[in-house]
Amino acid sequence: MELLDKIGSYCLHTPWLYALLVLIAAPVAGALLTGIDRKLTARMQGRMGPPLLQPFYDTVKLFCKSPMVLHRPQLIYATLHLVFMMAALLLLAQGRDLLMVLFVQAFSVICLVLGGMSVRSPYSWIGSQRKIMQMLGVEPVFLLMIVALYLRDGSFLGSDLFAKGQPLLPSMPLLFLAFLCAVAIEFEKSPFDLASSHHAHQEIVKGVTLEYSGPFLGLIEIAHFYEIAFFFGLMMAFWHTNIIIGFLLASAGMTFMTILDNSFARLTPHWMLRFMWTVPLSMALANLIWLWVK
Amino acid sequence: MSKAISKSPWVVHFNCNSCNGCDIEFLACLTPTYDVERFGVLHVGNPKHADVLVVTGSVNLRNRHVLKNVYDQMPDPKVVVAMGICPATGGIFADCYNVVGGVGSVIPVDVHVPGCPPRPEAMMDGIIEAVGILEKKRKGEAVDPPLLPVKTVKGPEAPPVTPEMAAKIAAAKAAAEAKKAAEKEN
Numbered sequence A: 001m002e003l004l005d006k007i008g009s010y011c012l013h014t015p016w017l018y019a020l021l022v023l024i025a026a027p028v029a030g031a032l033l034t035g036i037d038r039k040l041t042a043r044m045q046g047r048m049g050p051p052l053l054q055p056f057y058d059t060v061k062l063f064c065k066s067p068m069v070l071h072r073p074q075l076i077y078a079t080l081h082l083v084f085m086m087a088a089l090l091l092l093a094q095g096r097d098l099l100m101v102l103f104v105q106a107f108s109v110i111c112l113v114l115g116g117m118s119v120r121s122p123y124s125w126i127g128s129q130r131k132i133m134q135m136l137g138v139e140p141v142f143l144l145m146i147v148a149l150y151l152r153d154g155s156f157l158g159s160d161l162f163a164k165g166q167p168l169l170p171s172m173p174l175l176f177l178a179f180l181c182a183v184a185i186e187f188e189k190s191p192f193d194l195a196s197s198h199h200a201h202q203e204i205v206k207g208v209t210l211e212y213s214g215p216f217l218g219l220i221e222i223a224h225f226y227e228i229a230f231f232f233g234l235m236m237a238f239w240h241t242n243i244i245i246g247f248l249l250a251s252a253g254m255t256f257m258t259i260l261d262n263s264f265a266r267l268t269p270h271w272m273l274r275f276m277w278t279v280p281l282s283m284a285l286a287n288l289i290w291l292w293v294k
Numbered sequence B: 001m002s003k004a005i006s007k008s009p010w011v012v013h014f015n016c017n018s019c020n021g022c023d024i025e026f027l028a029c030l031t032p033t034y035d036v037e038r039f040g041v042l043h044v045g046n047p048k049h050a051d052v053l054v055v056t057g058s059v060n061l062r063n064r065h066v067l068k069n070v071y072d073q074m075p076d077p078k079v080v081v082a083m084g085i086c087p088a089t090g091g092i093f094a095d096c097y098n099v100v101g102g103v104g105s106v107i108p109v110d111v112h113v114p115g116c117p118p119r120p121e122a123m124m125d126g127i128i129e130a131v132g133i134l135e136k137k138r139k140g141e142a143v144d145p146p147l148l149p150v151k152t153v154k155g156p157e158a159p160p161v162t163p164e165m166a167a168k169i170a171a172a173k174a175a176a177e178a179k180k181a182a183e184k185e186n
């Protein structure tokens, strides 16, 4: 036991080892969460569903396929999407400046949009434009969340936030709800699955990722696993004082996302934008004002 | 690696010239009753993401280029499953002036699923068969060309008429005529 503790603290206090651990554990956790999500969705629809490890099989398979590309910039965008997502996760895990984390994550999504815009397929263009609309809906909520953290703790640093002994949820419940809506958009869940949905491939034929195939689609899948781990971590951060409660909170958030996905049909991008700029944004603002007055 | 490819066949479905009977049955495979997703099958709309090409219907002069194009866009390794009798031989459309024939005349077919339309169980069986071939192709092993379904347009020969049957037929004819005569009189 003592040895385990020693190894644990060594890993935590050796920056490169810690970074390596995060980079390996995150996609595995993301893939597992996706597997659970698919299984849960199937059960809700009265089906058996794919095996739990299906996302792993899918990703490994994509790397077995022969590479096919249209032009080189496409590859660069796919790689950058993954790299920036990894960077955002690392910055978050190391407790760096949260604004920086937000911008790096947004830049990663921008890379995906640029990749989608760099080809001439109309569906890919539609997907990219919808992705931009999604960012317009999501980013203000994230920004307000970080401003609220600053109002509470007087610092933008993640490590300062973790040092405080008070959990976040009691002081920002409305912001958490707004954040859940934003995460549903980032995960491409119904009713917000506009740019490239996972279950229904038919409307715009997978949108942004239309022209990627084989290993390059695999890169984007892995980036998506990182993204899931990233937002799971952020949800856990709402109750950072106790890791078990934090985990339960994040799991509840993921379950909510799956239920949302199965109970709504896809709606239009304009509806999404109108919704995001009214309900979640005003909830976030109300929470912010409350924090400021307090 | 090969195990992963056999556990995650993503299917793109191309309707060549079909009467939609096969398409409806194929979509039935996705419903909770059959749930083909438990084998890892995902129904994608994009040939660039797919491993298995499911073709329904016969090939005509117009759509053969489209079929070839869809096939060429799929990254290797890939397999083709012909669902129904139409993509095997042309089926009931075989004699139409614009029909070229089965899918085999344009792209190499790996599995034929016979039936008009095949039952969803048979279709799932065909996809699982195709997955085995996919695994072989990934390893670079040789695969046998598939057998065409045997064409059975005519039914079996009618049995010979026995004396008792002839008597019965004569009696039935006489009864029918008597009935007609009775109706005339009325």
Ligand code: SF4
Residues within 6 Å of the ligand: B017, B018, B019, B020, B021, B022, B056, B057, B083, B084, B085, B086, B087, B091, B092, B115, B116, B117, B118
């Ligand atoms: S095989 Fe039969 S059901 Fe299928 S497309 Fe041909 S005619 Fe229609």
